[in-house]
Amino acid sequence: MPLTMIQRVRSLPAPGEVLVKKGERVEPTQVVARVHQTQDFRILDVARALRIPRSQVKRFMVKEIGAAVEAGQPIAGRGGLFRRFVRAPAKGKIVAVGNGRVLLEVEPQLIQVHAYLKGTVAVVALGQSVTIESPGAIVQGAWGCGGEAFGVLRVVADKADEPLRGRNIDVACHGAIVVGGGCIEASALEQAQQLQVRGLIAGSMEGELCAQVQVLPFPIILTEGWGRVPMAEPIFSLLRSQTGREASISGETRSRFDARRPEILVPLPTETKPSVPPPPGAPLTVGSRVRVVRPPYVGAVGNVVALPVQAQRVECGARVHGAEVNLGGEKGTVFVPYVNLELLR
């Protein structure tokens, strides 16, 4: 979508602290919420260590439930001739005492949530989440990996089908989000790593590189998917028009249970406030702009020219319902099953 109101909810994994107020301007790397989360704990058998009955442990505690303790600090002990102490094995907090044992929560880890999107805080759900919004362009990818990143978009291809090779990535790409056209080649991955790019965006990539890209220190986004598929022309044109602008990208891809698709967000200055994207469910009609998601036309974009009532046979022999789509150029008008089409908005 070239211009819409982008909204992204930034949530804490557990109730914590929100650090921004509604209406506040935020930068992508700004921490907007944080929480201390338990990562580990220790069970200390105090009754055994002090050689006392399990039922009497509370009497021998020198720290109470909820007390913070330093490593080595006594938490329970007995005086007299056989003086003994039980010391905290690590810095933490006493969370429970029972059945002769003490449960020590080891110093929790600080988890910080960044704004991710440059924009304005639209909603604050106290202790839970923050919604950031900004007018801008959104491109949804087909597949991605790596986390989130923020940087300046740098388009290094002249055409949507130009492969992204190592030689396309030069020193000017250092610290930038690099946009190629067609298929990412192995040489581009090495060069991108050496030049410490913030992210790579291209149309596609061969499946054999899958394992290699999973361990890269920056996100990768494929707008069309796997194979050797050029970037869809409208996406390439949109990204090229935004070169030099700051963008936020996320390579996170999940198909089920809180499904996520990789995305490229480009905040844009605008006089008028654009509308929030409409909910899904718009019917496919003649004239709809669509993208094909499976071979042999994967990645091709075109317009629906007819919606045949009868199911039709496709190359593999299956009879399916679908649409006739004009993909332009040599491909012309082809029949594509409905389920292999993505409606573009």
Place this chain on the structure above:
Amino acid sequence: MEDSRIESILAIDVGAVLTKTTLIARVEGAFRFVGHAEAPSTVEWPWTDVIAGVDHALQQLSFSARRKLIDSHGHLITPEQSSGAGVDVCVITVSAAGPLHLVLMGLSADLSVASLQHAATCTYTKVVDVLTRAGSVDGQPSAHLTEEDRVRRIYRARPDVVCIVGGTDGGADMPVIDLVESASLAVSLIDESHRPRILFAGNAALRPRVVESIGSEAELKVADNVRPNVDVESIGPAQTELEAMYQAIKVAQLPGFDLLRKWSTLPTLPTSRAIANVVQYLSLEDTRKGALAVDVGGASTTIAAARAGHVQLHVRSDLGTAFNARGVLKARGEEAIARWLPFEPRPGEIQTVVTEKELYPSSVPQDSNELFIEQALAREALRLAMSQARAAWPSELGGPYAGLYPTPLMPYFEPIIGGGSVVGRAPRPGQAALLLLDALEPIGVTTLVLDSGGLLPALGACALAHPLATVQALGSSGLTTLGTVVVPVTTGRPKVGETILNVSIKYKNGGDLDVQVAAGSLEVLPLPLGQKAVLELRPRSGVDIGRGRSRGSSIEVQGGLIGLMIDARGRPLALPADAGKRRERVQQWLWDMGA
């Protein structure tokens, strides 16, 4: 509603990829399959509302069955109106929810925990950790775990349910109570909104102490001991509790399900259980035969087998052909998938199809190579699920072949029903039949049936509302007979090309056919749908066609979409080691089956 007053039943199956709706109604005094429609499920983003998918499917069903089902407020019309609109009963089955995450705890990995693992496969579950005191888990000996280790592992696993077993009834007590106390402590550390439930299915004598130990820390469910005696396994009650927890914890969380549930006249069922209901019924028709249904869904694979009413249900929530296609690839590797392909895949081609199916689960292959890769994934999902299911089957399911052959063969089942979109919607029936033969390796003389519309869950769920409806609708349902298959087996490997079976076919409408079946061959003989024939089977010495070695047989068989199949490729099925020869062989089998 009384059974006699029920005129129509709507069955809704909310799957991970597709939502299917089926209408069964009384026509001229008997229940008939009236219509079926489906639409992509809308559980996930950007819809995140199950109702949208149900609504799309019902709109199509209304159109095809010419019956108004939804009123102007978007609610299901019930009961059936005098105008014919609406339905009397609505039943719902669900497999769309994520699997129930389990931590299993017990004393012995080889006894009580093994039984618990059997119980856990009855529904959509994922075992995230196994904590035992002795034995081995997945071939690895159990490490000694301190209480702190146990608590830490439960805390980090963040399961939905902690299942605890151990001790025969009246047997071990303190070690079991130790496990219970560890579980109690671990769950108490987890935030209340995500706190796991605890299922205790161990030593029954310890129940009062378990209740006391857990106290108010977590919701506790108690089931009968999965191992009341060392020699006795009793997993039914634990299975019932796990299925109830799947409904209560996972299904209830589906977005929009609250509203959908209000339409249902009866409690919702897991889809796998509904499939098991049908298989159970079929196995009671002839108690000497078993019945088998397999369903390779987008996110899970279900194997339901029954003999004389005793059902064995096995669900793999990590194997599927869409969301969990990667699970199949991970478990079996690219080579295992590629061995079923009649062509050499390009580097990364299998990965590409797997990713496409993950990202666009309802998409379909347009070109043949992608189709064959999807079918190969389904073969491997079924083979893996079946081998695990068979390891847990009791001996009574073994049938006449149990213990007869050095390599354990598949027990005898008739019919064998195959479902799931990749199997059910294979463009050619020969592809579906070959897929089932390759994956299941059936034996003897059996019938292959295709559930192309995914109707089994609907039929199984209808049994709850009106058992007669299931019985009558089965005959008129969209289940398609692929044909009869004869699989001769031998103890050794006869020479390829050597005659091992003589078959004479006498068609009921006239005409005879005599065929000599060669070892290693796959034959299809004409016997169209609706026709009958009498088969005279005369096996060579040492060859078994399900009647005992060297024993011939005369049987009446029904026709099917493919006809009469004779699979003499041997059991277990062996593929040539050389990749080129293997591809030629796979292509030949496809041609043989008209696929």
